Amino acid sequence: MTLTKQKNQLPVFKKMSTQPWSLLAPLLIVLLGLFLYPIIEVIRYSFTNLRFGRIEYAYTLHSFKSVFTDRNFLDMVRITFTFVIFSVTFQLINGFIVAFAIYIGEKLKLKGSVFVRTSVIISMAIPGIIIGVIWRMMLDESPTGILNYYLSLFGFGPVRFLTDPKIALISVIIANIWRGTANNMILLYAGLKTIPESILEAADVDGAGSFRKVFSIIIPSISPVLMICGLLSIIGTFNTFDMIMSLTGGGPAGATEVLALSSYKEIFVNYSLGKGSAIAAIILLINIIMAMIYFNMNKKVEV
Amino acid sequence: MKRNVGTLVFCFALIASLLVGCAQPKKSNDNQQTTGNQVDDDTKDNDSQENNQDNKAEIVITPTYIGTKNADIVFTWQPVPAHSMFSTNQARVDFIKGKCKEWAERNPGVGVEIIETTTNMNEAMAKNLIQLASGAEVPDLTAIDSFIFKRFAPYAQPIDDILSERAIDVNDFFPFIQEQIKPEDKTLGIWYTTDVRTLYYRKDLIETPPTTVTEMLEVGKKMKEQGLTGLVYAATRETTLTDVLLPLFWGQGGNLVDEAGKPVFGEGENREYMLNALKFYSDTIQSGVTPERVLSIAETGFSSDVASGTLAMYYAGNWDVKNQRGVMGDQFDEKWDVASLPMVNSGDRQTTAGGWISTVFSKDEQIRKLAADLAITVYGDDVGMEGWCSVGGYLPTRKSIYESASFKDDPFIKTFKDELNYARIRPAAEIYPEVSASLQDMVEELVIGTDNIEGILDQSYQEVLSEYESLK
Numbered sequence: 001m002t003l004t005k006q007k008n009q010l011p012v013f014k015k016m017s018t019q020p021w022s023l024l025a026p027l028l029i030v031l032l033g034l035f036l037y038p039i040i041e042v043i044r045y046s047f048t049n050l051r052f053g054r055i056e057y058a059y060t061l062h063s064f065k066s067v068f069t070d071r072n073f074l075d076m077v078r079i080t081f082t083f084v085i086f087s088v089t090f091q092l093i094n095g096f097i098v099a100f101a102i103y104i105g106e107k108l109k110l111k112g113s114v115f116v117r118t119s120v121i122i123s124m125a126i127p128g129i130i131i132g133v134i135w136r137m138m139l140d141e142s143p144t145g146i147l148n149y150y151l152s153l154f155g156f157g158p159v160r161f162l163t164d165p166k167i168a169l170i171s172v173i174i175a176n177i178w179r180g181t182a183n184n185m186i187l188l189y190a191g192l193k194t195i196p197e198s199i200l201e202a203a204d205v206d207g208a209g210s211f212r213k214v215f216s217i218i219i220p221s222i223s224p225v226l227m228i229c230g231l232l233s234i235i236g237t238f239n240t241f242d243m244i245m246s247l248t249g250g251g252p253a254g255a256t257e258v259l260a261l262s263s264y265k266e267i268f269v270n271y272s273l274g275k276g277s278a279i280a281a282i283i284l285l286i287n288i289i290m291a292m293i294y295f296n297m298n299k300k301v302e303v
Numbered sequence: 304m305k306r307n308v309g310t311l312v313f314c315f316a317l318i319a320s321l322l323v324g325c326a327q328p329k330k331s332n333d334n335q336q337t338t339g340n341q342v343d344d345d346t347k348d349n350d351s352q353e354n355n356q357d358n359k360a361e362i363v364i365t366p367t368y369i370g371t372k373n374a375d376i377v378f379t380w381q382p383v384p385a386h387s388m389f390s391t392n393q394a395r396v397d398f399i400k401g402k403c404k405e406w407a408e409r410n411p412g413v414g415v416e417i418i419e420t421t422t423n424m425n426e427a428m429a430k431n432l433i434q435l436a437s438g439a440e441v442p443d444l445t446a447i448d449s450f451i452f453k454r455f456a457p458y459a460q461p462i463d464d465i466l467s468e469r470a471i472d473v474n475d476f477f478p479f480i481q482e483q484i485k486p487e488d489k490t491l492g493i494w495y496t497t498d499v500r501t502l503y504y505r506k507d508l509i510e511t512p513p514t515t516v517t518e519m520l521e522v523g524k525k526m527k528e529q530g531l532t533g534l535v536y537a538a539t540r541e542t543t544l545t546d547v548l549l550p551l552f553w554g555q556g557g558n559l560v561d562e563a564g565k566p567v568f569g570e571g572e573n574r575e576y577m578l579n580a581l582k583f584y585s586d587t588i589q590s591g592v593t594p595e596r597v598l599s600i601a602e603t604g605f606s607s608d609v610a611s612g613t614l615a616m617y618y619a620g621n622w623d624v625k626n627q628r629g630v631m632g633d634q635f636d637e638k639w640d641v642a643s644l645p646m647v648n649s650g651d652r653q654t655t656a657g658g659w660i661s662t663v664f665s666k667d668e669q670i671r672k673l674a675a676d677l678a679i680t681v682y683g684d685d686v687g688m689e690g691w692c693s694v695g696g697y698l699p700t701r702k703s704i705y706e707s708a709s710f711k712d713d714p715f716i717k718t719f720k721d722e723l724n725y726a727r728i729r730p731a732a733e734i735y736p737e738v739s740a741s742l743q744d745m746v747e748e749l750v751i752g753t754d755n756i757e758g759i760l761d762q763s764y765q766e767v768l769s770e771y772e773s774l775k
Contacts, residue, residue, distance in 0.1 A: 049774060051733065051774065052429035052433075053428075053432045053454070054432075054433070054436070054774075055433055055436050060773065062773040066766075066769065069766075070766065071762055071763075071766070136599075140599070141594075141599055142596065142600075142607040142608055144611075160595060160596060162596075163595050163597075163751070164595075165751055248599075249539060249540065251539055251747055252598040252747050252750070252751050253748045253751050254744060254747070255751075265740070268425075269736060270736040270737055271429065271736050272736075272737070272770070
């Protein structure tokens with residue numbers, strides 16, 4: 001049946017069907033249309049003074065000039081990097097601790113390991129906006145704020161979790177650590193499962209203690225996973241703004257305004273498509289650098 | 304093998320059921336529309352469809368379509384989702400549905416397609432503005448945020464004839480509303496809902512509400528001595544401008560932009576007025592009358608302070624009466640009252656307002672009249688405005704409606720009505736979002752504590768001017 005079909009095909013189609021590009025064409029069309037085209041458009045917009053609500057626009061470098069001369073720009077960059085570095089570091093540490101606890105729990109056949117694993121994953125299923133709202137309720141400074149209420153029982157507070165510039169940034173980072181721990185936990189748990197039992201047993205025979213096993217065997221064994229995990233978290237955190245938007249809105253006085261949130265505000269609040277796109281282009285550049293590092297590491301891991 | 308057969312049978316059954324589902328005929332009905340985009344969501348429509356058996360032509364009232372099925376004349380309407388049958392408030396839905404039915408029965412052979420919009424009406428309005436400027440089609444009847452109506456006015460069609468037919472006098476609208484809907488000699492829309500900002504104060508503790516900022520600070524300090532929080536207000540986002548900063552600035556005679564839309568808030572007398580207005584924040588915070596946590600208070604975030612009984616005064620819109628009554632019941636009326644916003648100078652009086660305008664863009668004479676009549680029936684005539692503002696929790700835009708049964712006995716409403724005579728709306732200038740963002744940043748910096756407000760004002764003003772220049 002198949003042979004008959006092939007015989008009936010025109011030579012040109014027969015040739016096409018054996019070419020790799022024809023098999024890749026649908027994917028290429030999707031990539032060009034849904035990924036590359038919007039990126040090119042954002043870059044193009046960044047070189048214009050385009051605004052929502054007007055047709056005419058001009059090509060200019062004003063948007064980039066406006067971003068770089070903004071009196072808050074350097075602060076924004078500092079805040080973004082602080083947010084990313086602390087979020088990712090503690091997401092990795094927490095993710096590893098939870099993954100390791102579950103790993104050990106399973107080995108010891110402790111009840112509740114699956115429950116813990118599932119509970120942690122729930123944070124991944126909650127949208128960022130909702131996470132922001134939940135944390136806002138917890139950190140509220142009015143007489144009904146949950147955390148401040150409990151602190152008051154012990155004679156502390158009220159703590160300005162969301163209105164003191166320094167504490168607000170810490171609050172946002174903690175909320176983001178909570179949000180991102182599960183993702184890291186899953187990857188690291190998968191990494192832990194790949195460690196051969198024989199190596200750990202050999203370490204036991206050699207008399208290695210728990211800390212020695214963790215730092216000399218387990219962590220080096222999953223270091224490629226740790227690196228990839230970290231890079232994916234960095235890229236994800238650079239692009240995070242939804243949770244911050246509902247938690248602090250970038251305030252107080254821009255103390256929690258990261259680049260991604262600033263881009264959103266410029267486009268959808270100030271209607272400045274040009275300036276918003278310029279900030280998005282800067283974030284894109286950072287992400288490209290991160291992606292290149294990721295691919296490089298991936299190559300090394302595969303080798 | 305058995306497993307494979309089972310899987311095959313399951314897949315076949317699944318595909319067959321999907322195909323059968325897709326092939327299901329639409330509900331049997333001779334009048335079922337077959338063309339166009341009238342009623343395309345049968346499931347949704349059937350739920351809310353109301354058949355009028357008395358009329359030969361069937362009238363349907365659904366969130367996406369109102370009027371006669373297969374109508375000869377069909378026009379489009381883009382309402383604010385919360386002001387339509389898409390609202391999540393059942394009382395609003397019931398009211399709109401009733402008024403739409405009344406209008407549809409009065410206009411047999413006419414259908415209205417309702418355009419569903421996301422909750423972000425700003426995007427929809429921006430898109431409509433581009434469409435209008437490029438000569439493309441926009442919905443025949445559309446809701447526009449009052450503060451940017453001026454930018455839509457050149458494309459809006461006059462509705463004076465329909466207002467006359469329905470016995471609505473344009474002079475019945477508040478002055479600030481007339482300025483917008485009748486910029487020259489023609490009325491270009493019906494402003495159907497508004498709001499106003501006032502000072503809320505504990506009448507059981509404060510005998511006479513303060514009229515100036517200085518008086519308010521004194522009252523606030525006394526309240527603080529009694530262990531209360533003197534004053535709170537929203538210190539973030541647009542709310543802080545409409546509730547606090549702009550009334551203080553405009554009250555002195557300041558202007559954010561000039562006639563051409565150029566920002567002027569940072570030069571000449573305007574700069575001085577702005578500094579006076581901004582000083583309010585540092586004074587209230589540094590005196591301890593206001594806590595710094597106002598940076599996390601949103602537009603409707605006063606309930607916990609009010610209900611806990613630890614607050615003496617706060618700035619909010621009229622909608623907060625409904626919110627607080629919902630929390631405290633009659634106790635709110637017993638303890639609280641509203642007054643004019645305190646000003647920088649004694650004798651000044653200023654507040655801000657907002658709201659929505661229904662306007663007709665269709666140049667087709669018949670549709671223009673029908674669309675205007677629909678907007679007036681639902682929101683604008685005596686019954687419509689009283690009913691709509693009552694169920695929606697809004698203030699009427701026509702003075703005479705305040706004498707209706709729904710409003711005349713409410714003790715707070717009288718003050719709100721008086722205040723609307725001193726209301727002003729935000730400028731429609733294209734650069735306003737930048738101005739607003741810049742002022743919001745300044746307010747936040749003042750609340751967290753800065754001693755260089757003049758420097759920040761000057762730098763922010765230059766940045767906004769630079770943005771303005773780039774638009775030319």
